[in-house]
Amino acid sequence: MNDKRKIINRYEAVSVEESLRTGQRSLHASKAFQKDEIISSFAAAEERSSPTSLTLQKDDNVHIVLSPSFLQYVNHSCSPSAFFDTTLMQFVALKNIAEGEELTFFYPSAEWEMAQAFDCRCGHHNCLGTISGAAFLSTEVLQRYRLTDFIQRKLAEQKEKRA
Ligand SMILES: [Zn+2]
Known part of the structure; x- marks a missing residue:
């Protein structure tokens, strides 16, 4: 986790x-932020109708390519520092x-069913391992996290279907 990086932009x-060891890019704060502070609009x-590894889900069949484009470098963590509010953008x-x-x-x-599942190596004690979207996680796990309005709606619909 603690490897050397160079600043790309x-x-x-x-x-x-960018990690000098793995070449993986990541986004970092260049100033301190308070909880709930807006980092970027x-x-x-x-807009795309199906997900790719670079899109963010906004609704059923609505997957957006982010602008500003530096937001594509926000990596996944099972213990995240930030959140994409896709209602307020x-x-x-x-x-x-x-x-x-x-x-x-x-x-x-934000993602209900991801384009590609991947094995998380975030290193947190609560790491969930394979990450493939909210559809594949239990309510118990999901309620530990802040979720987009879209994901909350999907969970409510799923609950209704099961009832
Ligand atoms: Zn993890």
Whole structure:
């Protein structure tokens, strides 16, 4: 986790960095943020009807390509520091974030069924392992996280169907 990185691009409040060891890019705070503070507003540069590894889910069959594009470097963590509010279209801090800290989000907080599942190696004690979207997680796990209005609606629909 603690490897050397170089800065690829610097923006007003964030920077895109690259691991010298793995080449993986990540987004970092270049200033401190308070819990609930807006890190960046965002918009849809493009809308797609099916997900890719770079889209964020906004609704059934609505997957957006993020603008500003540096937001594509926000990696998944099972213990995320930030959240994409796809109703207000704001990327917000879930906790106090120190300058230099990585900005991460919990993919299933926005993604119902992801294009590709992957094995998480975030290293947190509560790491969920395989991440493939909210549809594959239990309510018990999901309620530990802040979820988009879309995911909350999907969970309510699922509950109704089962009842
Ligand atoms: Zn994890």
